[in-house]
Amino acid sequence: MPTNPTPALHADCANCFALCCVALPFAKSADFAVNKAAGTPCANLRQDFRCGIHTGLRDKGFQGCTVFDCFGAGQQVSQITFGGRDWRTHPGTARRMFDVFPVMRQLHELLHYLTEALALPAAAPLHEDLRAALAATTEATGADADTLAPFDVGALRQDVNSLLLKTSELVRATAPGPKKNHRGADLMGARLAGADLRGANLRGAYLIAADLSGADLRTADLIGTDFRDANLCDADLRDALFLTQPQLNAARGSATTRIPPSLTRPSHWA
Template identity: 65%
Template sequence: MTQENPPAAEHAELRADCAECFGLCCVALPFARSTDFAVDKPAGKACGHLRKDFRCGIHTRLRSEGYPGCTVFDCFGAGQKVSRVTFGGTDWRTTPTAAGEMFAVFPVMRQLHELLWYVTEALALAPARPVHPELRRARHRIDALTHGSSDSLRALDVNALRGEVNALLLRAGDLAREQVPGRRPNHRGADLVGARLAGADLRGASLRGALLVAADLSGADLRNADLIGADLRDADLSGADLTGSLFVTQAQLSAARGDAVTLLPAGLSRPAHW
């Protein structure tokens, strides 16, 4: 097994709690009319379905109403952090002067929380022990940044930070993949849109950042494959084995298609639409 300590407890605060958020993803972020969204919406404008209590008016009908993009978005708990910690419970409706600042902070916080999620995952990988000291320091540093002021968050160079942390995650992933004997395919950043990979042996493969949109991965063996940043939109994961797959997020699964026999990584749930 590659996992040393289940990251469930550490991940608890990195899961979205919409009841504690002021609907930030429905206002701060833009979306364009497409197969993912029924209409255009600029950043900073509230979605027409956002209710006064900051809940979504069509939450249970998002896919049928033409908003599947909303069902796969995950803020990793950044929404409640910005709403309740950074701005201390001040919402953008009752205090319009804080709106612009709050909307600018939210995307930054989301990236920080996403990094915390990945670092926590890496710290649960037993083969990655040589990197654990650096990962723990990175987690402490990122966590401290999430508790900074709105000014410090807006001034943060997130891309530079992501580059530093990504180097550690790459080393952790490589150490975990090396536990798989034999050939380990390297498809890092590959364009595999619509690829026919049904039943493929992808154990220990690097699929970091790969474009797997609409790829046929039915019955594929993805055990211990590194899927960080892989685009799985509309990919067919029916019957696939993702046991122990590295750095998989709930959003990736929600964007894909699967079935009742798809085997999932520990801690992740089978999407309702599968």
């Protein structure tokens, strides 16, 4: 199977066999109206691999679907790994395809972060290592299904994360003043309106329902930061490090929230 030398890092649902709607499980909660087991098609999935309630997901209790992003893994698995053979007309591919998709999604997430790191001038001393990691990760995405299914993403993630941490340190050092360290902190519901968080380390921090209205998050490291229901109205995230579309989609914002040009303002924001 030919590899894809530059995998797309944005979801292209038209070229995916609705893998996120089948391969992944979800539990009845504030994010999902029902339970669904891994490998079982969502009840809302149509025969053409489209969602029957796509325009009303939030209203019908499927907010979690509007937050998820595969970073382009869906079309990579559907069109490259499996050569356009879908799991309905080729049921023998289903189990392997569903096993490969979560692995590919992690690889594409790493590609997303590495690509961003390489675009940062402050990370120039690390560019050679970052390019090598990008090449290795890209090569992994082009492997066949039998290689991908048991692939040890954890080991690769550890190596990539070490580079991303060094990138973060170089970039955050350019921010003025002392840098706050809230890595992994429980800041659920925290009152941080107007806070100066430039250059802060917010990796893995829980900012669920936190008030960040008007906060300055430029050059803050946001890998893994949980922004579910956080108030980002009027906040400045223009140069935030490693911010993803799912994080924005999970938060609340406004027309005056400043976001990186590579991301899209969520449709549910005021």
